[in-house]
Amino acid sequence: MKLIIGLGNPTNEYRNTRHNIGFVCLDRWAAKHGNSFSRDKLYDYLCLKDTVLLKPTTYMNCSGEALKVALSKWKVTETLVIHDDLELEPTVLRIRQGGGDGGHNGMKSLFTVLPPSDLKRIRIGIGRNPELSVSDYVLSEIPASEWELFNPILDIAGKFVDTYIKYDFDSMLNDYSTWKKSYSGAKRAGIISPKEESNDEGL
16 A cells, blocks of 8 residues: 655644645645545545545644654555755755755655655755744735645646556656656756765755
């Protein structure tokens, strides 16, 4: 069973914040495919044939608690995490396996349950705002003007999720690389080749 975790914070207060990009990605994927999430004590979940989509409702800093329970409930063979990344410019998308937490508290919490090497990742850049503290910035709502930038990248991320669910991580990496090479807007969007993901720079 594959497990796909979108990181974020529960309740409408955080619904459209930068830190909830992982939630947004899974919500859009579910809506596109006519599915909806069910609720359990520590997470919202959507069970497919060979994949479970998971949104921890523990709040970001305790995401690992939801992962631990999920691993005990399902026979998970691999885990993909979708999350925001401060160190990447807004709408930059990168895919990799492993890597550091980059100061992301949700990833820090997941690492208490699984080692970094066991976590595959789709990272979506949100950039920084030097005028705001990290906490204030990641918990601020994305304005309408920025959604115009995020929407295409979230659509692309959803297509990569499709490939991962239907096939596997290697197939998703191949799609990622092919899309980067063939799509004329890829360079402008900041998409890079998986081969460039060999170190932790930018995490």
